Amino acid sequence: MSKAHTHSQTHTYNLSFILDESTMSTIIFQDISQVPSPLQINDRSTLTGRDLAILEAFENEPWNSGPPPLVDQKLSRLDRDLLFQILMVENTSKSKLNQVDDIRAKLDPTLQRVDRLKTTRDRVVINQVDIDSDEPTSENASTNALNQSRAVFRLVLQDRKGSLFYAINSSPLSWLQVCMLGSKVIIKKGSIFNRGVFILQEPNVLFLGGINRAWNENRDGKLCEYLEAKLQRDAEDMKLNGSKKRKNTR
């Protein structure tokens, strides 16, 4: 039986993960949209409090993905904990062009542009310069880092039914800078939901970790391609609406 499935989808062998000890890894390390629910668990009394909380968030009725359509569901608060997996993370505080530059320099440091001054380390080129300051301090670099620690990310989340939602963080969540695709997160009771977007805020969010290996393969490369495609679309949009476009308000 299991042999017949090896060449099809990886999720099919999830069926074998119904032992109690593996329950949590079933949830955290698998694609939850493919895990059968409810999980068959022989003895729930052996589980820790944390595991029970995860299990409960997993088994709770998923959020209503419509009708009415998500965009028409105005501000409401969650009345139960919900578990999701992270499909995508985008930094909305940094321009796409800057992100593409950063990723390219990371993938191949020799290709980085060298026309600006930045704090330097070894082979990193100083490439960003603040002409108006004669101060030797790296004030700029530090405010930059501060801004990035306060960055707002837009996530795409998926529940066990396979429905997709957006989420944004309104407080800094340190794991957002490093989390793997496929990692799991619980959005707790009391959190805000508005028109398809969950708002993540301490302490109403619990990051569980986890990973989906396939989704993280060449992640930087894929992200770079995605951003470039988006930029290309922006460029075409700009060309189309160029004449109507408002003047720079910055």
Added chain:
Amino acid sequence: MKVLCVAEKNSIAKAVSQTLGGGNCNARDSGYMYVKNYDFSFDGFPFAQGTGSCQVTMTSVAGHLTGIDFPNERYGWGKCRIDELFDAPINEVFDKNQKKIADNIRKEARNANFLMIWTDCDREGEYIGWEISREASKNNSRLTSNQIYRAVFSHLERRHIIDAARRPQRLDMGSVNAVGTRMEIDLRAGVTFTRLLTETMRNKVSANTMGNSQHNNNNRRKDVSTVISYGTCQFPTLGFVVDRFERIRNFIAEEFWYIQLEIESSENGMTAFAWERGNLFDRLTVFTFYENCIELAGNRAKVVDVKSRPTSKYRPLPLTTVELQKNCARFLKMNAKQSLDAAEKLYQKGFISYPRTETDTFPKNMNLRSLIEKQAQLGQEGRSVWANYAEQLISSSPGSNKFKTPRSGSHDDKAHPPIHPIISLGRQANLSRVEHQVYEYVTRHFLACCSEDAKGQSTTLTLDWGGERFTATGLVVLERNFLEVYPWAKWETTKRLPQLEINQECQISKARMKSGSTSPPKPMTESELIMLMDANGIGTDATIAEHIEKIQTRNYVRSEKVGKETYLQPTTLGVALVHGFEAIGLEDSFAKPFQRREMEVELKQICEGLRTKNQVVDDIVNKYRRYWAKTNGSKTTLLQVYDRVKASMS
């Protein structure tokens, strides 16, 4: 006792002679038009103590006394395989003028008991000093290293020069070897790559430059179109300009969104509060925040923080060469070469200290007050516009802005103090307009360094609206202090903020979601390029200006005036060379600053005695030998890239 002194330029020889000779000195011709020999007597040399007054002859060179080159009959252009030049012997060569100067030095040295070197105190000056000492001892075997001294000085003020004569040092062979290393590497890499590039691309490029030569009317037409030169500093310099050009060319404007609040108060009208999150590049995200805030808080916001604190605008750091060039470009719209040349002239005429320095901290024991006093004095032309300021600074009359020891930066080249004025301008001062401007800048900068910081009070109000934070900041300038003498720094009182208390609820007049779009970076300016070169270790403070000039005369970059600003834009050839080396896979060593920076590090190691000249030359020349072979095998790539770039730029 006879002492021969040799300076780097005639103007220095003349000034030093006048000081040491106490005004009694005779000038003789030297056989070279721009160099004079000055005879006088002086009794302050410690090495000639007890022998009475010394007869001194002071002469000079005119920069380097010798050059290096390959023997032309065997290794001239077309006479050998180019890659033989990596191992070919190197000769010392004198051009016509250098020959005359060298003759004079040998002649004057013939009867000398001692030789004292008065070249500029930097790495290059050390090497020139060594060239001089070698030449001088050719006709006088008594002049061994024991009889050769070196004067250490950084400006031409009388006391300082007499001190330098009384405390002679020795030549620093570390610096001499470092310069020798750099010269050999630059020669071997420069000639091999210049010949290779020129032979590969000449036909293509000269055919093209003819067509748009009106375009580059300020370039010398003669050799420019037929020689494609390579230099180890030129290429990374070009790389910065091309990278900026490409960044602009590939720029795509992106839309961003943000939230802005406005609060109206009867006394101050509208005050805008900026969102702490700044601009976000996603409309849905900003819209979600915006809608939530409206749902949760309506038009009510609460003051969650009121910060009022004294604030200062710092006076500038003591002046280095790079800052001088950068600021003359920004404030006075001069290019780096103009400002450095003017500073050099001012130094030779004795008005300012040695203008090539990396030091941004004044020595502890330096008498800065007396320098300020000189600025406060009545010059023969009447008082300068900053004389009153200088007088106030050191007077005992009441006032907030009094002399203050300058801030200390973190750089010290251990050779020269920061650039500062020596004496005030008198009537004899025969200065060009540019020299006047540079003198005024140096003096105002110096006075600003010795002043109090500007003082003010800044207030920041923070509002919370539905969990999001918004701030407005106001500034009241209380004491302008150094700003009075330093008009280029801007620091102004802003509009007053509304009077709000902490925890006070207030009504929002307007809460708007706004959008804007990013704009492309500006083309490279010269001041930016100077800072980039400095930060990445390309060239020294003294040679940066030359490299920027060079890539323009080579027609790799042209300057373009837009309004008040002058930008540097790469030419087709400039872009093609950078991308050509990228295509070959050598960008690391050519258009990027890495290779050159490594070399600077290794030269410093020679100065510190950690490595020898031979080790470093072998290492780096072998690298270039490999790069050359790779480039030689990829000539078609260079040509293809040129065509591609040309098509994309027309």
